[in-house]
Amino acid sequence: MTGYVLQRLGLMLVTLFAIITLTFFLMHAVPGGPFVSDKMMAPEIQAALDAKFHLDQPIWVQYLSYLQGIATLDFGPSFKYPGMSVNEMIAQGLPVTAQVGVLAFLCVIALGVPFGVVAALNRNCWPDTLVMVVATIGVAVPSYVVATMALYLFALRLGWVPTFGVDDWRGYFLPVFALSGFWISFVARLARSSLLETLQQDYMTTAKAKGLMPGQILFKHGLRNSLIPVVTVLGPVAANLLTGSFVIEQIFALPGIGRHFVLSITNRDYTAIMGITIFYAAILMVMIFIVDMLYLVLDPRIKYGAQAR
The missing domain is CATH 1.10.3720.10 (MetI-like)
Structure with missing residues (x-):
């Protein structure tokens, strides 16, 4: 019984890791970005926002950084609601x-x-x-x-x-x-x-x-x-x-x-x-x-x- 429980918990972690990986790369594979819809935004401001949220870094760097945050149950900041994190959105x-x-x-x-x-x-x-x-x-x-x-x-x-x-x-x-x-x-x-x-x-x-x-x-x-x-x-x-x-x-x-x-x-x-x-x-x-x-x-x-x- 104990072995089965540990096996299921391990399988859950592997499945969750696969979901995190697929979700991350699928979202970044979609053309555009979170600030593309802001048509009146100057290129300099958009570049500054990308740098602030580390969107200008290579995809693998962003992925490792996101995994580090997930390991500490930190889903990161919201891109559209300044000053609010995803954890706060879920908690609300x-x-x-x-x-x-x-x-x-x-x-x-x-x-x-x-x-x-x-x-x-x-x-x-x-x-x-x-x-x-x-x-x-x-x-x-x-x-x-x-x-x-x-x-x-x-x-x-x-x-x-x-x-x-x-x-x-x-x-x-x-x-x-x-x-x-x-x-x-x-x-x-x-x-x-x-x-x-x-x-x-x-x-x-x-x-x-x-x-x-x-x-x-x-x-x-x-x-x-x-x-x-x-x-x-x-x-x-x-x-x-x-x-x-x-x-x-x-x-x-x-x-x-x-x-x-x-x-x-x-x-x-x-x-x-x-x-x-x-x-x-x-x-x-x-x-x-x-x-x-x-x-x-x-x-x-x-x-x-x-x-x-």
């Missing part, structure tokens, strides 16, 4: 993005899994039909369409919630709803199909023949095994929600990381784009690592490393 946007993401993730778990279980236990009955119809609509309709329709109906027409921002606690409702709607539907469909497959297994029939209580059969044998595919997708889902949705944050004017990322792309802010991308990748790898560890809890038959031999 992370609380809002994390709050909305955590609430959305809790909604996915609290609604997606129970809806799937109810649909599976009532197969071909009206609860199953209702859940599947709603889930199909939730998967088919893009999140930005859901966000726009919800904003028009509940904010503009009814006035129940604010139109933008999260200054009021009611401001969280629409972003969380729009952000979690697709994943609630997806998890519900996955949980339903997985539980239906589990209920048809021989060990479920054996448990019934032994006279076990229906609730014990469902939770101890059925639900525990059927949750493995659900847990597999919950890792990337958590990373997706915790890092925010660019479109949702733009629609509801949330001062989160996603909004900073969109603006950094528009402004060609190299360090901001690279720093936020690396931050996103690190969160995704951590979530996947946690999912791998949860496999051992859900299914003791799974063995890692030397235990598997």
